[in-house]
Amino acid sequence: MMRTVLFRDRDDAGAQLAARLASMHFADPVVLALPRGGIPVARHIADALRAPLDLLLVRKIGVPGQSELAAAAIVDGEHPDLVLNREVISLVGLTEDQIDDLAQPELWEIERRRHAYLQNRAPVSVEGRTAIVVDDGIATGTTMRAALTALRRRNPARLVLAVPVAPAETVAALEPLVDDLICxxxxxxxxxxxxxxxxxxxxxxxxxxxxxxxVDRGERHSP
Known part of the structure; x- marks a missing residue:
């Protein structure tokens, strides 16, 4: 199949997304990047909107013995959120205590990454603000669904998903979870x-x- 190149790199994708978002005039925005690939994209958006940039760390909680089958996900924030996949939990018969036990090492990994990436900088609150979630693209959307579900619980004034590229079925599945979806x-x-x-x-x-x-030093970037 012929290779279909749309973006030179993540910086190019970020610059294109930033131009689109800047024209939408969102009120009091905060930009949340999914690491790792979402960060080079998101920093251009944060620059263009003059908004703070934070990371949104998400860890999948796999079923014992079937790690690729997600029973839940833990999402970083001021207060980390546990997002359950009730269909899978019911199918495999996991209890609430078992989910909590499985979640603990993933929460430790989130804390390790926040310390490594941000030196324990406190998460930015999204309450009452426009929360703009950014990644370098979406395939199935499983991780993104958990991230958006958790963010909605934190009462943003507006929830926006912005990505360079995604398949049509994933876009359709995620659209009901946000106020605006830019792809x-x-x-x-x-x-x-x-x-x-x-x-x-x-x-x-x-x-x-x-x-x-x-980003913390305020260095600006051009693609």
């Missing part, structure tokens, strides 16, 4: 995110830490 490209054929980028390397923890340090 620059909804390709007819979608197997993975990487074909839509000319350069799409996996970011390391060190790169994430460096990018967030630059």
């Amino acid at each position: 620059l490209a909804v390709p007819e054929v979608f197997y993975a995110l990487s074909p839509f980028y000319q350069e799409f390397h996996q970011l390391s923890d060190a790169e994430v830490t460096r990018l967030m340090s630059e």
Whole structure:
């Protein structure tokens, strides 16, 4: 299949998304990036909107022995949220105590990553603000669904999802969870995110830490 490149890299995708969002004049925005790939995209949006940038750390809680089957997810924030997949929990017969036990190591990993990436900077509150959730693209949307569900509980004035690319069925599934969904490209054929980028390397923890340090120092970026 012919390679369909839409974006030079994540910075290019971020600049294009930032231009679209800047024209929408959101009130009191805060930008929330899903690490790792969402950070290079989100920093351009935060620059354009002159908004704070925070990370939204999400960890899947897999079923014992079937780690890819998500029973729940834990979502970082002022008060971390547990988002349950009740269909899976009922199917495999997990109890509330078992879910809590499975969630604990994922919560520790979230705390480790927040310390590593942000040196324990406190999460930014979204209550009463426009919360703009950003990633470098979406495939199935399982992690994003948990993130949006948790954020809605935190009472933002408006909840916005902004991504460069996603398949049509995922966009349709996530639209009811947000007030605005901005997706620059909804390709007819979608197997993975990487074909839509000319350069799409996996970011390391060190790169994430460096990018967030630059944001904290107020350094601005151009694609």
